Amino acid sequence: MSVEKKKKEKVFKVRYATSGGGGIVVTLPFDPRKGKCDACGKSKEDGEIKTTALHHWWYAYQAKTVRENPLLALDNISELCFYDHQLGDGIRALLTASPQRVASVACLLKGEQRAKFIEVMRAIISEMELTEKNISPLANRLLELARKNNTSER
Numbered sequence: 001m002s003v004e005k006k007k008k009e010k011v012f013k014v015r016y017a018t019s020g021g022g023g024i025v026v027t028l029p030f031d032p033r034k035g036k037c038d039a040c041g042k043s044k045e046d047g048e049i050k051t052t053a054l055h056h057w058w059y060a061y062q063a064k065t066v067r068e069n070p071l072l073a074l075d076n077i078s079e080l081c082f083y084d085h086q087l088g089d090g091i092r093a094l095l096t097a098s099p100q101r102v103a104s105v106a107c108l109l110k111g112e113q114r115a116k117f118i119e120v121m122r123a124i125i126s127e128m129e130l131t132e133k134n135i136s137p138l139a140n141r142l143l144e145l146a147r148k149n150n151t152s153e154r
Contacts, residue, residue: 010031011027011028011029012027012028012029012030012031012032013025013026013027013028014026014027014028014032014054014070014073014074016056016059016061016063016066016073017056017059022063023063024063024066024067026066026067026070026073027070028070028071028073028074032054032074032077032079033052033054033079034052034079035052036052036079037049037052037079037080037081037084038078038079038080039078039080039081039084039087039088040081040083040084042081049081049082050082051081051082052079052080052081053079053080053082053085054074054077054078054079054080055077055078055079055080055084055085055088055089055092056076056077056092057076057077057078057088057091057092057095058076058092058095058096059076060072060075060076061075099141099142102142103141103142103145106142106145106146107145117146118146121142121146122146
């Protein structure tokens with residue numbers, strides 16, 4: 001009697017944190033990753049990076065909803081390398097805070113850090129204006145704040 005080995009179906013796990021905590025892990029029948037960072041373009045195939053991760057820009061659904069429809073875990077995501085994923089986490093933190101709170105914290109920056117933050121904000125706005133005409137109100141307010149602070153330092 002020959003024993004046939006059944007080919008084990010490969011499944012892929014995706015973590016979904018949810019905005020209120022209490023994250024879950026769902027199983028997908030396919031790998032949603034392509035192995036290339038959406039931000040910098042580096043790829044696993046070319047040996048430029050070791051891995052990518054799916055970054056959720058926001059968690060739009062409750063855990064129960066995602067559990068019932070696992071494909072929802074793929075909404076609002078980008079595939080990012082480790083470095084860009086860290087940047088994405090910082091941006092998500094800025095976007096989930098009130099603009100006034102972000103501005104209050106940013107105003108604590110002094111000297112080189114303040115100048116670097118203003119430079120970063122200008123680069124963000126410039127890049128967004130090139131790629132789209134819809135700049136978030138938070139980004140506009142932060143840029144406005146940076147401009148005011150830059151002129152008051154002179």
